Amino acid sequence: MRYLGFLLLLGLFSYQxxxxxxxxxxxxxxxxxxxxxxxPVIGVTPYxxxxxxxxxxxxxxxxxxxxxxxxxxxxxxSVFQFPVGTRIAKTFYYPxxxxxxxxxxxxxxxxxxxxxxxxxVALPYIWNEEQTEAYLEVAGGTSLVEFKNMQGKKQQVxxxxxxxxxxxxxxxxxxxxxxxxxxxxxxxASMRYAHGEENQLDYWSRTNQLTNVPGTRPKFVSYIDxxxxxxxxxxxxxxxxxxxxxxxxxxxxSSGLFLDYRYYGTTxxxxxxxxxxxxxxxxxxSYDIVAGKPAESILLYRMNSQDPxxxxxxxxxxxxxxxxxxxxxxxxxxxx
Amino acid sequence: MKYLSxxxxxxxxxxxxxxxxxxxxxxxxxILASDGDLIELESGNFQISGSLSLEGKxxxxxxxxxxxxxxxSFKDQQTGAEGIKITxxxxxxLEDLTVQDSKGDLIKTMHVKDITFRRIKAEWTGGPKSxxxxxxxxxxxxxxxxxxxxxxxxxxxxxxxxxxxxxxxxKNCTAYQNVAGIEIENSLYADVHHxxxxxxxxGILVFDLPDLIQKKGGxxxxxxxxxxxxxxxxxxxxxxxxxxxxxxxxxxxxxxSNVDIYDNKILNHQTVGVxxxxxxxxxxxxxxxxxxxxxxxxxVFNNTFERRxxxxxxxxxxxxxxxxxxxFGRNVPYVVYDGILDSARCGSDGQYLxxxxxxxxxxxxQSVANMDAEHDFKNVRRNxxxxxxxxxxxxxxxx
Numbered sequence: 084m085r086y087l088g089f090l091l092l093l094g095l096f097s098y099q100x101x102x103x104x105x106x107x108x109x110x111x112x113x114x115x116x117x118x119x120x121x122x123p124v125i126g127v128t129p130y131x132x133x134x135x136x137x138x139x140x141x142x143x144x145x146x147x148x149x150x151x152x153x154x155x156x157x158x159x160x161s162v163f164q165f166p167v168g169t170r171i172a173k174t175f176y177y178p179x180x181x182x183x184x185x186x187x188x189x190x191x192x193x194x195x196x197x198x199x200x201x202x203x204v205a206l207p208y209i210w211n212e213e214q215t216e217a218y219l220e221v222a223g224g225t226s227l228v229e230f231k232n233m234q235g236k237k238q239q240v241x242x243x244x245x246x247x248x249x250x251x252x253x254x255x256x257x258x259x260x261x262x263x264x265x266x267x268x269x270x271x272a273s274m275r276y277a278h279g280e281e282n283q284l285d286y287w288s289r290t291n292q293l294t295n296v297p298g299t300r301p302k303f304v305s306y307i308d309x310x311x312x313x314x315x316x317x318x319x320x321x322x323x324x325x326x327x328x329x330x331x332x333x334x335x336x337s338s339g340l341f342l343d344y345r346y347y348g349t350t351x352x353x354x355x356x357x358x359x360x361x362x363x364x365x366x367x368x369s370y371d372i373v374a375g376k377p378a379e380s381i382l383l384y385r386m387n388s389q390d391p392x393x394x395x396x397x398x399x400x401x402x403x404x405x406x407x408x409x410x411x412x413x414x415x416x417x418x419x
Numbered sequence: 420m421k422y423l424s425x426x427x428x429x430x431x432x433x434x435x436x437x438x439x440x441x442x443x444x445x446x447x448x449x450i451l452a453s454d455g456d457l458i459e460l461e462s463g464n465f466q467i468s469g470s471l472s473l474e475g476k477x478x479x480x481x482x483x484x485x486x487x488x489x490x491x492s493f494k495d496q497q498t499g500a501e502g503i504k505i506t507x508x509x510x511x512x513l514e515d516l517t518v519q520d521s522k523g524d525l526i527k528t529m530h531v532k533d534i535t536f537r538r539i540k541a542e543w544t545g546g547p548k549s550x551x552x553x554x555x556x557x558x559x560x561x562x563x564x565x566x567x568x569x570x571x572x573x574x575x576x577x578x579x580x581x582x583x584x585x586x587x588x589x590k591n592c593t594a595y596q597n598v599a600g601i602e603i604e605n606s607l608y609a610d611v612h613h614x615x616x617x618x619x620x621x622g623i624l625v626f627d628l629p630d631l632i633q634k635k636g637g638x639x640x641x642x643x644x645x646x647x648x649x650x651x652x653x654x655x656x657x658x659x660x661x662x663x664x665x666x667x668x669x670x671x672x673x674x675x676s677n678v679d680i681y682d683n684k685i686l687n688h689q690t691v692g693v694x695x696x697x698x699x700x701x702x703x704x705x706x707x708x709x710x711x712x713x714x715x716x717x718x719v720f721n722n723t724f725e726r727r728x729x730x731x732x733x734x735x736x737x738x739x740x741x742x743x744x745x746x747f748g749r750n751v752p753y754v755v756y757d758g759i760l761d762s763a764r765c766g767s768d769g770q771y772l773x774x775x776x777x778x779x780x781x782x783x784x785q786s787v788a789n790m791d792a793e794h795d796f797k798n799v800r801r802n803x804x805x806x807x808x809x810x811x812x813x814x815x816x817x818x
Contacts, residue, residue, distance in 0.1 A: 221447055221450045221451065222443045222446040222447045222450065223446075225497070225498070241497070243469075243498050246446055246450060246472065247450050247474075248449070248450055248472035248473065248474035248475075248504075248506075249470070249472060249499075251474050251475070251506070251507075252472070252504075252506075255507075258475075258507045258530060331632070334506070334529070336560075336632050337529065337559045337560055337582065337583055337631070337632060339630040339631050339632065350630065350706045350707075351630070355704070355706075356630060356706075357628075357630070357658070357660065357703055358658055358659065359582075359628060359630070359631060360553060360554070360557075360559070360576070360580075360582060361553070361656075361658065361659060362523070362524070362552060362553025362554070362575055362576050362655075362656065362659060363549060363550060363551075363552070363553065363575055363656040364523075364553075364656075365656050365657065365658030365659055366656065366658070367656050367657040367658060368657065368658045369657065369658045369703075370658075381658065390522065391496055391497065391498055391499055391500060391522040391523065392500060392521070392522030392523035392552055393522075393523075397499065397500040398498075398499075401497075401498065
């Protein structure tokens with residue numbers, strides 16, 4: 084009976100074949116050995132970002148595969164313009180216990196960003212319970228996950244895998260899909276490779292994946308680095324967590340609020356800026372940021388909410404990033 | 420056996436079972452739609468838990484079985500800031516369905532060229548509440564918008580809100596129990612006619628705001644509308660410009676130029692029939708250097724005003740200005756102008772050159788006031804001759 088009801092529902096829609104993308108993550112051949120170990124094959128390079136997007140405390144593994152024999156040109160300001168044929172993979176997981184990495188992990192999803200001739204395409208692959216394979220799920224999904232955090236506290240997250248369209252909700256510039264993370268500013272730090280530790284830009288340059296890399300390169304601070312200047316931490320935090328939408332060419336351009344690090348200190352960055360269409364997202368407050376007054380700043384109010392109609396970012400989180408909220412609160416308190 | 424299958428069909432579409440499957444099937448259908456597709460939705464009340472999105476498609480029609488027959492309810496929404504989101508598309512038609520109770524906006528369309536909303540009911544079902552989402556129908560940064568025969572109820576900002584868009588027609592719509600019934604903001608070439616806006620805080624608003632991508636709106640015609648008894652207490656969350664609209668407002672023009680308001684019935688508003696004000700009245704500092712805060716080239720003619728004698732309700736900042744500065748008592752004028760002039764548009768007599776004037780003429784029961792807000796309301800004038808000029812600023816060939 085249950086099945087029949089389900090069939091009737093499906094009958095409401097005339098189904099079409101899915102576009103021609105691999106239905107399984109293993110079909111891409113990005114990894115060797117057991118898929119869940121996420122060991123890249125030769126030609127697939129792992130990378131890390133200095134200040135990553137907050138995604139409900141998920142940990143992430145990132146990989147890029149350039150088309151054979153091709154490279155990408157260095158630029159100091161924005162995401163590298165990877166050639167057609169490039170694939171980027173990003174795997175989201177939770178350690179069972181953050182204090183004990185050896186306790187194992189639950190992999191939630193791997194997103195593939197594939198640069199087709201027609202532009203970038205984002206494809207969500209959801210991992211099975213057995214952790215042996217991930218399957219393409221264009222409509223995304225949700226699942227409950229539990230882990231112990233660094234303080235040994237049990238955390239529960241209703242983890243949301245975005246659907247294909249929602250991917251573009253963040254990965255968009257001027258209506259075109261685009262990667263967000265891999266820029267010189269975000270990758271100018273060393274990482275542990277199979278061969279040892281090396282600066283990522285140096286390694287990419289030495290292996291001819293990145294061309295024309297100069298000696299002096301810009302660098303974000305890590306926003307969790309309490310030794311770094313407060314304003315630099317804030318620039319890095321708001322840039323990676325907000326500016327993919329809140330920039331003059333992004334999906335939130337209609338708000339006029341631009342949180343790209345280059346707008347730091349301007350009205351467009353939110354300081355004494357009135358909201359436009361915030362609705363109840365304003366929380367009854369009048370300005371995005373009121374210098375010295377975190378409790379009167381809409382930006383902080385929306386970061387500190389879990390209500391889907393209020394919270395920012397709109398996607399990629401369901402719970403509050405306590406450390407991020409603390410950082411922005413401290414910064415707003417400090418500015419005049 | 421026959422009975423059994425009818426029973427099964429009922430179960431299949433009931434809210435108890437299969438809602439998650441319906442939602443997933445519909446979202447998948449939207450993602451995989453080919454350009455030119457018609458997506459039809461059956462009758463039924465469907466609970467949706469996350470935003471539905473359509474992205475990067477051309478020539479798609481989403482059609483229900485009729486208003487109040489196909490109902491998408493977002494009452495228990497877990498994720499997403501709006502009910503339905505349509506982005507980067509061309510030639511989209513939404514018709515014959517009801518959407519309800521999303522956490523944020525009900526239907527938001529952004530960067531869509533040629534978008535039609537037809538016979539869509541978009542509502543928050545619990546009455547006017549500040550917890551309701553901002554906008555029921557919300558096209559922004561779109562071109563060629565048609566909103567026809569829609570109903571918008573309960574928005575804590577605007578029921579029908581068109582922002583930063585061009586070439587717009589809003590007709591035959593009904594908006595009630597919203598803060599603003601219909602709002603045209605920073606938008607060019609809008610024709611708003613034959614609508615019914617009642618029971619909102621403000622009936623129809625035409626606003627230009629600073630710090631936006633599309634800087635300047637204007638060339639807006641508002642005509643043949645029935646705008647009545649918009650006396651709802653303002654329930655917008657503070658911080659939103661619409662939260663400053665006083666209850667009992669028929670129409671409000673804020674900083675927009677080239678607006679014609681004619682052949683409307685503007686009835687039973689406790690505060691103002693048509694208000695024409697500059698952005699300075701918002702008392703918010705302007706930092707946008709390209710922004711033009713003055714309403715100019717406004718024509719209000721052939722409208723019918725009606726109202727019983729009575730004081731304006733004492734609620735909000737404007738009400739205080741009415742009570743303590745304007746002191747109209749029970750005989751409140753229908754058309755009120757703040758009188759703050761842009762000197763760059765004035766002639767040697769200190770008045771606006773003819774092409775920039777505010778003209779109010781040939782309205783039934785007309786009465787006007789210039790607030791002289793520039794001089795702290797010292798010289799409030801109720802002299803119809805001051806605004807007595809004849810000019811139509813918006814020509815049909817501009818649409």
